Amino acid sequence: MHNMAALHCGTPACLSRAVPITPQSLGLSCSRSQHSRRLRAAVRTAAAPPYDGFQYMQLDLPPPLFSNVRKSAFVKSSTRVVDCPPDALPEFALIGRSNVGKSSLLNSLTSNDRLAKVSREPGLTKLINHYIINDNWHLVDLPGYGFAKAGKNNREEWLRFTKDYFISRENLVSVLLLVDSSVPPQPVDKQCADWLAECEVPFCIVFTKIDNRKRDMPTNAQNIRAFKQAMAEEWEELPRCFETSSRTGAGKSELLGYIASLREMHLRSSTK
Numbered sequence: 001m002h003n004m005a006a007l008h009c010g011t012p013a014c015l016s017r018a019v020p021i022t023p024q025s026l027g028l029s030c031s032r033s034q035h036s037r038r039l040r041a042a043v044r045t046a047a048a049p050p051y052d053g054f055q056y057m058q059l060d061l062p063p064p065l066f067s068n069v070r071k072s073a074f075v076k077s078s079t080r081v082v083d084c085p086p087d088a089l090p091e092f093a094l095i096g097r098s099n100v101g102k103s104s105l106l107n108s109l110t111s112n113d114r115l116a117k118v119s120r121e122p123g124l125t126k127l128i129n130h131y132i133i134n135d136n137w138h139l140v141d142l143p144g145y146g147f148a149k150a151g152k153n154n155r156e157e158w159l160r161f162t163k164d165y166f167i168s169r170e171n172l173v174s175v176l177l178l179v180d181s182s183v184p185p186q187p188v189d190k191q192c193a194d195w196l197a198e199c200e201v202p203f204c205i206v207f208t209k210i211d212n213r214k215r216d217m218p219t220n221a222q223n224i225r226a227f228k229q230a231m232a233e234e235w236e237e238l239p240r241c242f243e244t245s246s247r248t249g250a251g252k253s254e255l256l257g258y259i260a261s262l263r264e265m266h267l268r269s270s271t272k
């Protein structure tokens with residue numbers, strides 16, 4: 001059973017099942033600085049999602065004071081963490097399978113359709129794309145994982161590439177793990193959630209495309225429930241979850257509010 005509290009306190013995760021690729025199996029153990037650990041502990045102690053029968057991490061967040069996006073701009077694309085912009089601003093990173101809707105969510109959150117390129121084909125470029133919001137925080141688009149034709153090597157490469165970012169980016173407040181609600185649970189998404197927890201990276205789950213009902217398939221609500229159920233079988237508490245659509249704007253203000261609260265908490269923890 002995964003225990004988020006134990007994981008975030010640095011207790012080694014005891015995985016009872018075989019995970020094909022983990023940071024450990026690749027020799028990529030993660031260790032973070034004191035400040036990052038304090039911040040992560042603070043984020044962990046702060047979420048109150050709607051009641052749906054699942055047990056969530058209890059977070060006691062400050063109110064979202066500045067959640068509106070007034071201004072957004074592309075900053076730069078980096079191929080290595082050392083090339084990223086200075087880490088002075090609080091940062092939120094979007095990750096998920098290719099085509100899950102990362103770029104679309106970025107555009108939706110910023111009400112700026114031209115900010116990130118939305119594509120029908122899974123992108124193969126491995127870039128860390130930084131966007132600055134309201135001149136005072138960053139949204140980051142990371143490469144997607146789990147290409148349809150990708151093998152083990154591709155996943156290993158993705159882990160190595162993103163691991164550097166996760167463990168060395170001091171200002172990373174939270175990862176937004178995007179999961180497509182229009183398809184049944186994909187093992188690779190669950191593995192990614194496990195991996196983030198093992199690396200002690202705080203994250204929330206953002207279900208995407210809730211408008212996109214596929215015919216003759218389980219409903220999006222059923223897919224979401226099945227994903228949470230799969231997590232609940234191994235996790236004592238689930239991370240905070242959001243249900244969004246970049247087409248309709250559903251879930252947008254809730255997610256922006258959550259990000260604003262986390263930024264406020266980040267500010268408080270870094271000025272202590």
Ligand SMILES: Nc1nc2c(ncn2[C@@H]2O[C@H](COP(=O)(O)OP(=O)(O)O)[C@@H](O)[C@H]2O)c(=O)[nH]1
Nearest residue numbers: 099100101102103104118119209212245246247
């Ligand atoms: N129906 C629907 N389609 C979406 C939504 N978000 C993204 N898409 C579509 O999914 C495809 C991939 O989107 P994109 O944002 O490029 O995904 P990325 O590869 O994760 O950046 C595009 O065809 C989008 O139009 C959504 O909320 N609803």
Ligand SMILES: [Mg+2]
Nearest residue numbers: 102103117123
């Ligand atoms: Mg994209």
